[in-house]
Amino acid sequence: MNIALDVMGGDNAPKEIIAGAVDAARVYGVTVSLVGPPDVIRAELADHSTAGLDLPIVPAEQIIEMGEKPVHAVRNKPNSSIVVATKMVRTGDAQAFVTAGNTGAALTAGTLYVGRVRGILRPALVIPFPTLKGFCAVLDIGANADTKPEHMQQFGVMGSIYAQHVMNVERPIVRLLSNGEEVGKGNQLILNAYTLLQRTRSINFQGNVESIEVMEGLADVVVTDGFTGNIFIKTSEGVAKMLQVVMKEELTRGPVSTLGAFLAQSGLRRVRARLDDSQYGGAILLGLKKPVIVTHGRSKANAIRHAIRVAKQAIEQDLSRRIQQGVTESIDLDQTALMPVSN
Template sequence: MRIAIDAMGGDFGPRVVIPACIDALTRHPHLSLTLVGQQDEISAYIPSAERQQFADRLTVLHADKVIGNTDKPSHALRQRKQTSMHEALCLVADGHAQACVSAGNTGALMALSRFVLKMLPGIDRPAIITAIPSRKGDSYMLDLGANVDCSAEHLLQFAIMGSVMTQAVAGIAEPKVGLLNVGEEEIKGNEQVKLASRLIKEHGGINYAGFIEGDDICAGKVDVVVCDGFVGNIALKSSEGVARLIGRQLRDGFSGSVFRRLLGWLVKPVLQDIASYIDPARRNGASLLGLQGIVVKSHGGADRQCFGYAIDQAVAEVSMDVPNCINRQLEKSIAIKYRLKRSP
């Protein structure tokens, strides 16, 4: 397995990316990495001992330019040649790598991924999906910002892709899929969401649980939460803000008086477990589904450990061959539609 790494992306570039890659090579003996970016800068962060240890599993591909965090997608497309992000994606397109991981500009990564890798047949737009904590373990939510305006057909495609992704990566045989709405009743919601619900029901290959509300997202009611990118991004950022607020309040609550500090020391293991479980960084690594290749987006501000989580996500998707799993399900969907149209 070989994964291409955009070594220049994110807020910290090689300073964080290279140590995370070395950690990943240690965790995954079957993994090889190609670091794409400015060779001199990348080489400066690879210790000589690790350079020798992973000589046959760690290579560097030089790319002169870097796409900035503020560059517009249109600018990234025009100036794509010899950028680290574009060249890393080309490795996947050419079959020299099975996945790409980048912490760079999300809009640029989305645009370049569509341009270089193309969409799977039957998918109009890629969707961003990531794991979120729930009472029954992780759930998966999409779209998280790639598509602000979505049709009912797009939401159906998201439901198919999210279901397949959860089957492959989380190992859930028949994941429950819920459509995020302002209420559980069928009469609620806009026309787009109502039509999407009917399409998902008619599909037949999805374990559809119906509408869910915002407070159901972390309750573990469903395994896959489907929504448009506008709603999904706001819901995700809100939940991350709440997680950080809880962490700060707990720290403040057990500081001050001697009694409070003593009580905090006694319950510290429990608090650490809670903080670890709800920490958004623990689930760093959002996947761009619907492409003819695997692309994982790391948070731009990810540290060494968190960028490593994104690499682990890419390893899992390559192992389960997620794009082909989605493609097979799409072929089944086309066959179902064909039979429905021909039936009297």
């Protein structure tokens, strides 16, 4: 199994990316193709002991920066790590692609070179989001800035398949993120997506859900448009980060609190562990023919290692084929379901 890794993507490239690759190759026994400038990669690898690990270097001299316009960048940088790596997946030289780089460029190159599953209108980024009861799948968290109701219907189908086969939920409860749980809540996009999801007999759609209920664990799959989903995820991260700062400030104010915090440190460490998203392994771009994993731009070695683990699992579980199958079945089941609703 060969996983192509974008060595130059993300805020901590190349050092942390390569450290994560070395860990993953050792722990999971996979081949990780290091795609990027060979000189840079060789210099970084010199800091690690890599004896017995399969870490081939695949040259790619260009770099797509975080702020670049995706379509333009992919078109104009054919020798970038993102383009070279996705082409490896296209030709079958690699079975999956992992990047912490420009999400839009990964989506563009993934769609262009890996290719969409037949019938899928738009791929969507899905992550496992921690709730009080476990995890729920949230999608789309940012593959699409502008989303149509018929895309969101497919997100419901893909999310349901993901929850079944990756999260092992038998009949996943699918809900639509809205500004109220009642029917009729939402903007026009949500109202139209609601209508389509309700008609989709292959999934267990249970109506709207508010953010607070998502965290209480009332949904296995949360469908949202890519813009709102991105705000949802980043707001969650922001609040968690802010609370850690506030706790540090308040718990070290005065000697008794400080002593208490010291004694409670194993508990506080468990709290931090439950907030740590590096172990979730990043987002899978669902709807492509092969797994494409996009991790956070601030990913360090641990997050990269887990992203490679997720890629390995997606390959083993044949997730893309299951999506293909599920979407075909859902189209067969719901002859009218994919008829567009004007937005």
